[in-house]
Amino acid sequence: SAVISQKPSRDICQRGTSLTIQCQVDSQVTMMFWYRQQPGQSLTLIATANQGSEATYESGFVIDKFPISRPNLTFSTLTVSNMSPEDSSIYLCSVPKGTSGNNEQFFGPGTRLTVL
Amino acid sequence: QKEVEQNSGPLSVPEGAIASLNCTYSDRVSQSFFWYRQYSGKSPELIMSIYSNGDKEDGRFTAQLNKASQYVSLLIRDSQPSDSATYLCAVPSGGYNKLIFGAGTRLAVHP
Numbered sequence: 197s198a199v200i201s202q203k204p205s206r207d208i209c210q211r212g213t214s215l216t217i218q219c220q221v222d223s224q225v226t227m228m229f230w231y232r233q234q235p236g237q238s239l240t241l242i243a244t245a246n247q248g249s250e251a252t253y254e255s256g257f258v259i260d261k262f263p264i265s266r267p268n269l270t271f272s273t274l275t276v277s278n279m280s281p282e283d284s285s286i287y288l289c290s291v292p293k294g295t296s297g298n299n300e301q302f303f304g305p306g307t308r309l310t311v312l
Numbered sequence: 313q314k315e316v317e318q319n320s321g322p323l324s325v326p327e328g329a330i331a332s333l334n335c336t337y338s339d340r341v342s343q344s345f346f347w348y349r350q351y352s353g354k355s356p357e358l359i360m361s362i363y364s365n366g367d368k369e370d371g372r373f374t375a376q377l378n379k380a381s382q383y384v385s386l387l388i389r390d391s392q393p394s395d396s397a398t399y400l401c402a403v404p405s406g407g408y409n410k411l412i413f414g415a416g417t418r419l420a421v422h423p
Contacts, residue, residue: 305355
């Protein structure tokens with residue numbers, strides 16, 4: 197399985213500021229995914245980060261609020277912009293397992309964000 | 313109707329018992345189904361994948377799939393306190409690699 201790391205592991209931020217979360221994978225992957233898990237809730241896909249093209253955002257998520265970069269096949273960043281307390285969540289990146297196309301995904305350790 | 317539904321629990325079982333976790337999904341064309349385990353404060357961990365109707369066993373875990381009924385379940389035999397966690401059902405939707413997660417069932421195994 198892929199080894200996935202995220203930075204920072206947690207942060208406490210003031211409203212109106214922005215935070216950039218990094219996701220690093222130990223192998224090259226075509227797709228990387230960003231999820232949000234609000235307190236006590238399940239996971240919701242924010243966007244799919246594709247290398248060499250713009251990210252694909254899910255309904256309810258927009259690029260201005262969650263800009264994503266994907267400079268190479270092992271790294272991606274998610275920025276949470278102009279934060280409000282409602283953005284307090286765990287943000288997780290994931291990558292597909294292998295290339296078999298069976299949709300299995302592995303998750304990074306997550307970034308726990310608290311917005312005051 | 314939600315795309316993936318689970319009973320949020322908590323499901324409380326005594327140590328050594330069988331824990332049964334259930335999940336229903338709405339997309340009839342789904343071909344793969346996943347169970348993730350999430351300990352408090354940790355990220356989800358993939359524990360079972362199932363692609364065909366019937367049962368799939370892996371150690372103390374058995375996944376059961378019934379595509380006609382759009383139902384997938386996870387059985388945990390000989391439940392241990394270390395199995396206490398939230399179990400998330402996930403189903404691909406809308407194309408390649410997009411996973412839709414259920415709300416999760418919180419399992420508590422008491423000694």
